Amino acid sequence: MSSSFLSSTAFFLLVLLYLGSFHVSNGAQQGTYIVHMAKSQMPSSFDHHFLWYDASLRSVSESAEMLYTYNNSIHGFATRLTPEEADSLMTQPGVISVQPEQRYELHTTRTPLFLGLDVHNSGLFPETGPSSNVVVGVLDTGIWPESKSFSDEGYGPIPPTWKGGCDAGTKFTTSLCNRKLIGARFFVRGYEAINGPVDESKESKSPRDDNGHGTHTASTAAGSVVEGANLLGFANGTARGIAYRARVAVYKVCWKTGCFASDILAGIDKAIEDNVNILSISLSGSRTGYTDDTAVGAFAAMERGIFVSCSAGNNGPFYSSVANVAPWITTVGAGTLDRDFPTVVILGNGKNYMGVSLFSGDALPPKLLPLVYAGNASNNATYGNFCISGTLIPEKVKGKIVMCDAGGNPARIGEVVKAAGGLGMILANMAYEGEEILADAFLLPATTVGKKAGDIIRHYILTDPNPTASIVIKGTVVNVQPSPVLAAFSSRGPNPITPNILKPDLIAPGVNILAAWTGAQGPSGLESDTRRVEFNIISGTSMSCPHVSGLAALLKSVHPEWSPAAIRSALMTTAYNTYKDGKPIIDIATLKPSTPFGHGAGHVSPTTAVNPGLIYDLTTEDYLGFLCAMNYNSSQIRIISRGNYACDPSKTYSVADLNYPSFAVNVDGSDTYKYKRTVTNVGGAGSYSVKVTSETTAVKISVEPAVLNFKEVNEKKSYSVTFTVDSSKPSGSDSFGSIEWSDGKHVVASPVAISWI
Numbered sequence: 001m002s003s004s005f006l007s008s009t010a011f012f013l014l015v016l017l018y019l020g021s022f023h024v025s026n027g028a029q030q031g032t033y034i035v036h037m038a039k040s041q042m043p044s045s046f047d048h049h050f051l052w053y054d055a056s057l058r059s060v061s062e063s064a065e066m067l068y069t070y071n072n073s074i075h076g077f078a079t080r081l082t083p084e085e086a087d088s089l090m091t092q093p094g095v096i097s098v099q100p101e102q103r104y105e106l107h108t109t110r111t112p113l114f115l116g117l118d119v120h121n122s123g124l125f126p127e128t129g130p131s132s133n134v135v136v137g138v139l140d141t142g143i144w145p146e147s148k149s150f151s152d153e154g155y156g157p158i159p160p161t162w163k164g165g166c167d168a169g170t171k172f173t174t175s176l177c178n179r180k181l182i183g184a185r186f187f188v189r190g191y192e193a194i195n196g197p198v199d200e201s202k203e204s205k206s207p208r209d210d211n212g213h214g215t216h217t218a219s220t221a222a223g224s225v226v227e228g229a230n231l232l233g234f235a236n237g238t239a240r241g242i243a244y245r246a247r248v249a250v251y252k253v254c255w256k257t258g259c260f261a262s263d264i265l266a267g268i269d270k271a272i273e274d275n276v277n278i279l280s281i282s283l284s285g286s287r288t289g290y291t292d293d294t295a296v297g298a299f300a301a302m303e304r305g306i307f308v309s310c311s312a313g314n315n316g317p318f319y320s321s322v323a324n325v326a327p328w329i330t331t332v333g334a335g336t337l338d339r340d341f342p343t344v345v346i347l348g349n350g351k352n353y354m355g356v357s358l359f360s361g362d363a364l365p366p367k368l369l370p371l372v373y374a375g376n377a378s379n380n381a382t383y384g385n386f387c388i389s390g391t392l393i394p395e396k397v398k399g400k401i402v403m404c405d406a407g408g409n410p411a412r413i414g415e416v417v418k419a420a421g422g423l424g425m426i427l428a429n430m431a432y433e434g435e436e437i438l439a440d441a442f443l444l445p446a447t448t449v450g451k452k453a454g455d456i457i458r459h460y461i462l463t464d465p466n467p468t469a470s471i472v473i474k475g476t477v478v479n480v481q482p483s484p485v486l487a488a489f490s491s492r493g494p495n496p497i498t499p500n501i502l503k504p505d506l507i508a509p510g511v512n513i514l515a516a517w518t519g520a521q522g523p524s525g526l527e528s529d530t531r532r533v534e535f536n537i538i539s540g541t542s543m544s545c546p547h548v549s550g551l552a553a554l555l556k557s558v559h560p561e562w563s564p565a566a567i568r569s570a571l572m573t574t575a576y577n578t579y580k581d582g583k584p585i586i587d588i589a590t591l592k593p594s595t596p597f598g599h600g601a602g603h604v605s606p607t608t609a610v611n612p613g614l615i616y617d618l619t620t621e622d623y624l625g626f627l628c629a630m631n632y633n634s635s636q637i638r639i640i641s642r643g644n645y646a647c648d649p650s651k652t653y654s655v656a657d658l659n660y661p662s663f664a665v666n667v668d669g670s671d672t673y674k675y676k677r678t679v680t681n682v683g684g685a686g687s688y689s690v691k692v693t694s695e696t697t698a699v700k701i702s703v704e705p706a707v708l709n710f711k712e713v714n715e716k717k718s719y720s721v722t723f724t725v726d727s728s729k730p731s732g733s734d735s736f737g738s739i740e741w742s743d744g745k746h747v748v749a750s751p752v753a754i755s756w757i
């Protein structure tokens with residue numbers, strides 16, 4: 001049911017479940033497996049790792065198809081095997097693990113202004129030179145290269161460090177790439193192994209995006225400047241990717257039925273080889289632990305200095321729903337913009353209620369029309385209110401406005417009402433959607449309303465002998481306050497794998513985002529939608545992730561020497577979690593202040609991130625030490641590290657010491673918890689003093705030393721934090737706070753989240 005939070009388009013990409021299907025061949029059931037190899041154990045008789053991989057595979061199957069051999073993302077390969085062959089391969093020398101294939105699911109004109117990044121005040125970020133040498137790689141559904149967002153007008157030569165290129169295929173020639181879109185590849189072997197050959201009349205076996213999601217995310221991160229961009233007139237303005245001077249490289253790994261791990265790893269493999277600087281990944285799987293394929297691929301990318309940003313998922317507001325939580329990944333939740341698409345529902349009793357809609361077309365006649373509740377016009381006694389296809393009785397809805405209860409793809413619900421002869425629709429949120437109203441490009445005059453308004457309207461219909469209504473669609477309004485508001489759908493902490501590392505890391509705009517779209521599909525994503533648009537407005541953490549990818553590209557252009565962890569630190573410690581008036585950011589799910597489990601460090605603030613003062617840096621070695629602290633065994637560490645790293649048995653490793661820019665404490669009986677951090681000075685000389693806040697007396701935070709003096713750039717200083725807690729609080733309690741260092745010019749803030757388990 002989480003799907004009802006998503007935009008119609010993202011919807012069908014999300015209702016996917018774990019694990020690929022199996023093909024039957026030669027009487028035995030074959031599945032796809034990803035095989036991790038201990039490359040250092042390769043016998044010297046092999047000249048090349050491919051030969052060794054192949055020999056290992058042949059020792060269990062003469063005929064097994066080698067789908068991919070990986071060179072950078074993992075040491076190993078993907079192949080098709082029967083479960084018996086897989087078990088037997090597991091016992092071969094040098095084989096660390098044989099994991100079954102996993103299916104992953106895919107989870108803006110005004111945004112740059114909202115973020116304080118105006119074309120004219122972005123002097124902080126250079127217009128030419130380094131910023132145009134940064135390459136943002138996007139793993140997604142591909143690209144619509146004809147979109148104006150990928151025009152290369154005004155771009156200089158392709159950066160000399162770029163090793164990538166473009167693949168030709170269905171409706172895609174290499175000449176569609178240019179100095180903006182410098183890379184476009186597709187990875188389909190894992191998908192075809194499970195689904196059979198791509199039907200090229202329905203789906204492009206090429207980097208071309210038939211879906212829209214990939215074009216949207218790529219243009220959000222780094223699309224060129226396009227004036228007069230809008231969806232059917234809505235949100236009209238100048239569309240501009242966050243790092244609009246950066247170059248784009250797309251890796252199509254998602255297809256009609258999902259994205260497969262073997263293809264994702266191949267995409268990451270190639271992106272590393274091509275030399276991207278940033279990887280934007282708006283999808284997730286359900287494998288837990290850090291040996292998850294995307295996490296493993298992201299580790300290899302991080303080691304090469306590539307910043308990896310991933311969506312937190314759309315499974316909020318449920319506790320501990322956050323995905324992509326590996327500490328070497330930047331995990332991005334979603335908030336709203338200050339822009340809305342309001343509607344007014346006028347009832348026959350004179351009362352008015354606000355809603356949201358992106359319907360553009362012939363308006364309803366300007367008068368009150370008969371209004372019917374779908375639950376009273378359905379042939380399905382139990383679920384009639386949801387307007388499921390084929391359930392509305394045409395005689396009862398013809399010529400009327402139909403009220404349906406939300407649950408599923410909003411545009412599709414509208415399609416059902418239209419097909420049954422309804423003139424318009426009021427779609428009412430239920431408890432699950434609450435007051436979060438996402439905008440949809442309906443195919444009939446329709447509006448979504450929040451739960452409170454929905455309950456009143458439903459009551460009116462059921463009690464008034466002659467209910468009537470009209471719907472007025474008002475267009476676009478800006479400067480909506482308060483904004484940002486945390487999206488209800490945005491997945492929440494605590495971190496389900498390591499509760500002592502706070503996730504998500506931060507939030508960025510992800511609600512009603514305008515960005516470029518595919519020419520292969522209408523804005524609602526429905527087959528019956530024959531409209532074609534250059535831009536579309538959709539919602540999800542899929543949309544917030546590329547905002548952060550773009551911001552990382554900007555920071556990389558100003559500070560090319562910064563590690564991925566340094567970039568994340570700058571974004572986190574400068575993020576804000578209050579409005580200008582000092583009041584805390586609101587969570588639309590509760591209508592109460594949002595907490596670090598929802599917004600992490602807060603909402604990104606790019607103009608301050610460029611000059612953060614201090615950073616919390618992390619190296620590959622630090623992450624490996626973290627895995628030791630997690631008690632990962634040697635094979636698990638090998639899968640991630642792709643090397644011979646071994647934990648030092650004489651050393652004590654602690655998750656609490658991972659130099660993360662936030663603090664999460666799991667109270668498990670003890671009264672005190674000690675954390676250690678090291679900050680690196682990236683500003684001028686200065687004396688930083690600490691300020692701690694704790695929202696309850698049940699938590700006391702003390703920092704030692706309380707002052708850190710820096711004389712020069714790159715100087716490092718360490719401090720320790722002691723959390724003294726009332727361990728008798730009931731399990732399930734939370735408490736929040738912050739630790740802030742300031743030299744009077746910079747504020748380096750870290751959120752604190754304490755949970756009693």
Ligand SMILES: *[C@@H]1O[C@H](CO)[C@@H](O)[C@H](O)[C@H]1NC(C)=O
Pocket residue numbers: 228229230232233236237
């Ligand atoms: C969008 O704005 C531009 C510039 O203000 C204007 O010329 C254009 O007509 C507008 N388009 C729509 C569809 O409103």
Ligand SMILES: *[C@@H]1O[C@H](CO)[C@@H](O)[C@H](O)[C@H]1NC(C)=O
Pocket residue numbers: 068069070071265266269270
């Ligand atoms: C690894 O390198 C080999 C040889 O260059 C190549 O054939 C293969 O496609 C590469 N693997 C990936 C996933 O790119």
Ligand SMILES: *[C@@H]1O[C@H](CO)[C@@H](O)[C@H](O)[C@H]1NC(C)=O
Pocket residue numbers: 373375376462
């Ligand atoms: C309409 O539906 C409501 C709720 O499902 C029900 O209580 C009511 O009796 C129905 N009214 C008619 C006239 O069927």
Ligand SMILES: *[C@@H]1O[C@H](CO)[C@@H](O)[C@H](O)[C@H]1NC(C)=O
Pocket residue numbers: 379380381382383388
């Ligand atoms: C009502 O719809 C539900 C969900 O589609 C279905 O499972 C059920 O069988 C339907 N009931 C009737 C009476 O049609």
Ligand SMILES: *[C@@H]1O[C@H](CO)[C@@H](O)[C@H](O)[C@H]1NC(C)=O
Pocket residue numbers: 633634635636
């Ligand atoms: C390491 O842990 C994994 C997951 O629990 C397990 O499957 C594997 O057998 C272990 N390997 C070793 C060498 O202990």
